[in-house]
Amino acid sequence: MPSHKLWLLEDAREGVTVGETSQVAALAKVLPTTHGVDERIDWSAVEEIWGTRFPADYVAFMEAYGAGSVSREVGILLPVPRSDAYSDGSGLRQETANARGTWEMLGGRAALDVDPDSIVAWGVTSGADIYCWLTTADDPDRWPVLVHGRHTNPTFQVHPFGMVEFLRRLLTDDEFQEETISVVLPKEHSFVNWREQKRRLEAGLDPTTGEPWD
Numbered sequence: 001m002p003s004h005k006l007w008l009l010e011d012a013r014e015g016v017t018v019g020e021t022s023q024v025a026a027l028a029k030v031l032p033t034t035h036g037v038d039e040r041i042d043w044s045a046v047e048e049i050w051g052t053r054f055p056a057d058y059v060a061f062m063e064a065y066g067a068g069s070v071s072r073e074v075g076i077l078l079p080v081p082r083s084d085a086y087s088d089g090s091g092l093r094q095e096t097a098n099a100r101g102t103w104e105m106l107g108g109r110a111a112l113d114v115d116p117d118s119i120v121a122w123g124v125t126s127g128a129d130i131y132c133w134l135t136t137a138d139d140p141d142r143w144p145v146l147v148h149g150r151h152t153n154p155t156f157q158v159h160p161f162g163m164v165e166f167l168r169r170l171l172t173d174d175e176f177q178e179e180t181i182s183v184v185l186p187k188e189h190s191f192v193n194w195r196e197q198k199r200r201l202e203a204g205l206d207p208t209t210g211e212p213w214d
Contacts, residue, residue, distance in 0.1 A: 023164040024060040030171050030189055036065035037193040039078065046079045054079060055140045057164040058122060068193040070167060071185045072208040073126045095121035099130045102148050108156050119146060122163055127151065127182030131166070134158060151182035
């Protein structure tokens with residue numbers, strides 16, 4: 001049974017610099033941008049809604065890939081709701097509420113005493129893992145990644161780098177993958193923006209693969 005303690009990596013409480021947009025270029029070497037779409041987000045409006053700016057690597061990811069599916073199993077969320085989005089168009093808010101509730105319910109505060117309001121979700125897996133930022137640093141580019149793992153051990157993990165570097169390691173490091181996700185990722189990496197998923201579904205195709213349904 002997974003442990004409910006939190007795995008706090010060195011320097012993660014204070015945060016380390018994580019927000020280099022060049023990290024998206026490194027990610028693109030292993031995760032093609034073929035089906036990515038620039039979301040053209042009004043970040044000023046997003047900042048007004050959330051009361052903060054977002055990490056530079058997330059902004060760059062939204063420009064190169066947008067919201068959608070990583071390797072069929074990881075969903076990257078829009079920062080704000082969008083009613084026409086394929087699948088969950090609620091943006092970050094719904095999964096953020098889920099993450100904060102899980103943190104409280106499973107005793108995350110006992111391991112790292114932070115205000116649950118400092119937890120903001122950016123992704124979710126098909127195995128019910130939730131990937132978040134721990135927003136305790138004033139500089140969003142220093143927000144580490146907080147993992148709420150459904151079947152990971154330990155359940156809670158803090159990793160001292162940003163979202164894009166987290167995804168790169170998830171796709172390239174088998175040991176890291178075993179620690180941070182509750183499902184098995186396919187060997188062939190892919191990204192499909194929600195628009196392409198929607199188009200495929202309307203065409204009667206599998207939205208994640210683009211192939212006819214079995």
